Amino acid sequence: MANAVSVSDLDHLWDPKAKPLFTSKPPEWVATYLPRYCQSVSDRADSDCRGLALAVRELNRDGFWQRLFPDWETCCLALFKRPAAWVEQVVEGVRVLHAHGHDGAVPLQLAITQAKAQPLAAHGANQHSEPDLIIEGPTSYGTGQSYLLRRLARDAPEVLDQIGPDKEFKSARAAAIKAGIIKPVPTVRLVADMAAVAGKLCQHLTLEQRIELIDLLAPDL
Secondary structure, three states, X not given: OXXXXXXXXXXXXXXXXXXXXXXXXXXHHHHHHHHHHHHHHHHHHHOXXXXXXXXXXXXXXXXXXXXXXOOHHHHHHHHOOOOXXXXXXXXXXXXXXXXXXXXXXXXXXXXXXXXXXXXXXXHOOOOOOOOOOEEEOOOOOOOOHHHHHXXXXXXXXXXXXXXXXXXXXXXXXXXXXXXXXXXXXXXXXXXXXXHHHHHXXXXXXXXXXXXXXXXXXXXXX
């Protein structure tokens, strides 16, 4: 994902002229001390989440985390020892609180409460709007991982720790299906081989649906 979490309202929490925490450090420091730093702010989040929010902001600076990890989930598990959904929820709580003028420490429970109170509609979906079939183009990113992560954080937080490499769920979507938040939906990818696309569609459509689809695609034939 290009932007791991929204940090747009966090700049005013710290001096914007301050030297970058991570991007200016040599590779030796990054390899040895970055994990220790991130683990430390994660451990202190119970009493104050601002350090965690600062670390997330710095990891996003100039796409720094993308130089080190293949995806944001792997980054969070490696550095904070927490799933990305948990990290995003905490940072969202800090962001919202300070956007509304909160000053001082942000305890973990306060941050989570604030994050959960935010409307899910901002993600452009709700629990009744899941499609019956997803057709993905070359640049499609599927069914909205950020939305699913927030739904899980709100409705099934117990499964968040089970998302990640070598865990029960490999993706937020798999966890959401297990939690009953969404139903399994077949996916058809649009590739250059139209025969393959047609074959995939046929696996999920009845004969009547195929005939109707042909009529809709070529009404003049």
